[in-house]
Amino acid sequence: MSTYIHLLKEWPTFKWEDDKLISLLSTVRHKQGRLLGKLEGLGFRLREEATLETLTLDVTKSSEIEGEKLPVDQVRSSIAKRLGIEIAGEVSSNRNVEGIVEMMLDATQRYDVSLTDERLFGWHAALFPTGRSGMYKIQVGGWRDDAKGPMQVVSGAIGREKVHYEAPEATRLHVEMNAFIEWFNNPIPIDPVLKAAIAHLWFVTIHPFDDGNGRIARAIADMQLARADESQQRFYSMSAQIQRERNTYYDVLEKTQKGNLDITSWLLWFLECLDRSISLSEENLSTVTQKAKFWEGHQAVSLNDRQRKMLNKLLDGLDGKLTSSKWAKIAKCSPDTALRDIQDLIEKGVLEKEEGGGRSTSYRVKNQQRTIS
Numbered sequence: 459m460s461t462y463i464h465l466l467k468e469w470p471t472f473k474w475e476d477d478k479l480i481s482l483l484s485t486v487r488h489k490q491g492r493l494l495g496k497l498e499g500l501g502f503r504l505r506e507e508a509t510l511e512t513l514t515l516d517v518t519k520s521s522e523i524e525g526e527k528l529p530v531d532q533v534r535s536s537i538a539k540r541l542g543i544e545i546a547g548e549v550s551s552n553r554n555v556e557g558i559v560e561m562m563l564d565a566t567q568r569y570d571v572s573l574t575d576e577r578l579f580g581w582h583a584a585l586f587p588t589g590r591s592g593m594y595k596i597q598v599g600g601w602r603d604d605a606k607g608p609m610q611v612v613s614g615a616i617g618r619e620k621v622h623y624e625a626p627e628a629t630r631l632h633v634e635m636n637a638f639i640e641w642f643n644n645p646i647p648i649d650p651v652l653k654a655a656i657a658h659l660w661f662v663t664i665h666p667f668d669d670g671n672g673r674i675a676r677a678i679a680d681m682q683l684a685r686a687d688e689s690q691q692r693f694y695s696m697s698a699q700i701q702r703e704r705n706t707y708y709d710v711l712e713k714t715q716k717g718n719l720d721i722t723s724w725l726l727w728f729l730e731c732l733d734r735s736i737s738l739s740e741e742n743l744s745t746v747t748q749k750a751k752f753w754e755g756h757q758a759v760s761l762n763d764r765q766r767k768m769l770n771k772l773l774d775g776l777d778g779k780l781t782s783s784k785w786a787k788i789a790k791c792s793p794d795t796a797l798r799d800i801q802d803l804i805e806k807g808v809l810e811k812e813e814g815g816g817r818s819t820s821y822r823v824k825n826q827q828r829t830i831s
Contacts, residue, residue: 462715464626464663470637472656474722482729483649489736490651490687490694496740497693500747505691506543507750508743512692513537517555517562520676520697523704528555530774531767537563545770557584558673565677566692569684572643575635578666581677585670596668601635604628609665622712625665634664642678650686654679655728656721663715676700683732693743699735707731749773752823759806764789765799769808772823779812779820 463469497505514534521528532551536559539548551559561581571577583599590596602609609625626634638660646653662675676697683696700707706727714724752773761769768789772780786796800821803809810824 462624462663463717463719464634464715466719468719470660471719472660473720474652474725475720478722479652479725479729482726482733483651486651486729486733486736487649489733489740493693493736493740493743494687494689496743497691503754504747504750506541508693508746509691510534510538510541510543510545511746512695512739513562513566515695515698516566516676516680516692517558517697519695519701520562520673521558523676523697523701523707524672528558531770533559541567549767553587557587560584561674561677562680565681566684567690569681569690573639573678573681575639578635578674581674582667582670585673591669598668601631601666602628602668609668611665622708623665623715625663631664631666635666638664642682650682651729651732652725654682654686655725657682658728659711659714659721659724662711694732694736694739696732696735699731699738703731703734745775756808759808761803762799764791764795765803768799769803769823780822781818781820783818 497508500508514530514537517533517537518528518530529551531549532555535545535548536551536555537543538545540559540563561584564577564581579599586596586598589598597603604627608627610621611623611625612619612621614620638657641660642653642657648656658675658679661678662671665671667674679696680692684690684692710724710727714721717723752769768780768785771788776784778784782793782796782800785791785800786793789796789799791799800809804811804821807824809821812820812822
């Protein structure tokens with residue numbers, strides 16, 4: 459049986475080698491400052507749009523890491539509604555989406571409010587509004603009790619399971635979580651970005667809930683990153699980058715939890731992942747700017763709800779080419795209605811036909827440099 463770090467005598471006294479982190483940490487902090495500075499110069503509306511896009515990514519990708527795919531339009535509408543941001547093509551959201559959005563916004567918009575066990579219980583209850591995880595009833599809004607056996611992270615088919623990790627016994631949770639919460643809330647002489655990395659690892663190692671531990675750990679890390687930025691506005695998504703590196707994320711986490719209390723490797727990976735996340739956000743900023751400027755330039759154009767919805771999908775990056783049949787399928791209307799919607803947008807100078815044609819005509823936003831696909 460593996461010896462997990464939470465079983466070591468010195469737990470949770472983490473150690474790391476500063477000289478291996480200092481250069482990368484300096485680069486990440488410089489990129490954070492540069493990104494925040496660049497966005498400060500864009501004006502309130504564009505910063506609002508960037509925050510909406512980032513939080514939408516955070517919510518959808520954090521769930522995707524756990525194998526759950528959320529409807530992006532529902533997540534985006536729910537966040538916009540809660541932040542008071544007006545968007546085109548608003549849709550209603552199911553209670554599962556609402557709960558996850560509620561947790562993430564509480565973490566990032568109220569980053570300066572102390573973390574408590576009751577606050578964490580509220581996040582957990584929001585994640586599981588039915589009291590179930592899939593088909594299984596779980597303990598909601600309270601620490602796990604291990605009534606069904608030890609908390610383990612397992613993969614593989616029944617009978618051939620592989621145990622990747624076993625969490626501390628439930629009897630330890632009160633003491634463990636009190637120590638974690640006290641550390642998280644109190645100022646300590648450590649860079650706030652490193653504190654985000656440690657908080658993520660520490661919480662997910664305790665694994666205090668029956669389910670949802672990964673999503674809550676990432677929300678806690680986002681909360682601490684918001685503290686590092688001293689801003690409610692989010693311009694980069696750590697969860698989106700973790701999802702891209704999902705296998706490596708789990709590998710590094712497992713090795714760290716089965717290692718010793720020197721967590722230099724985990725901190726290096728976290729900083730590298732954050733560095734890539736910020737770099738990607740800088741690249742995506744042009745897309746956010748383009749989208750916001752598009753709606754500013756077409757605010758006087760009369761559009762129906764289907765047209766607004768489809769234009770948003772185009773601007774967000776629709777998979778493949780836009781045809782009238784795809785429009786009808788996504789907008790849930792007849793082919794004739796789809797064709798009328800498209801023709802109306804062509805006449806208003808919003809869409810244009812693509813060159814080539816082929817078996818079916820495809821369309822793009824007019825004056826775009828490339829097909830949105």
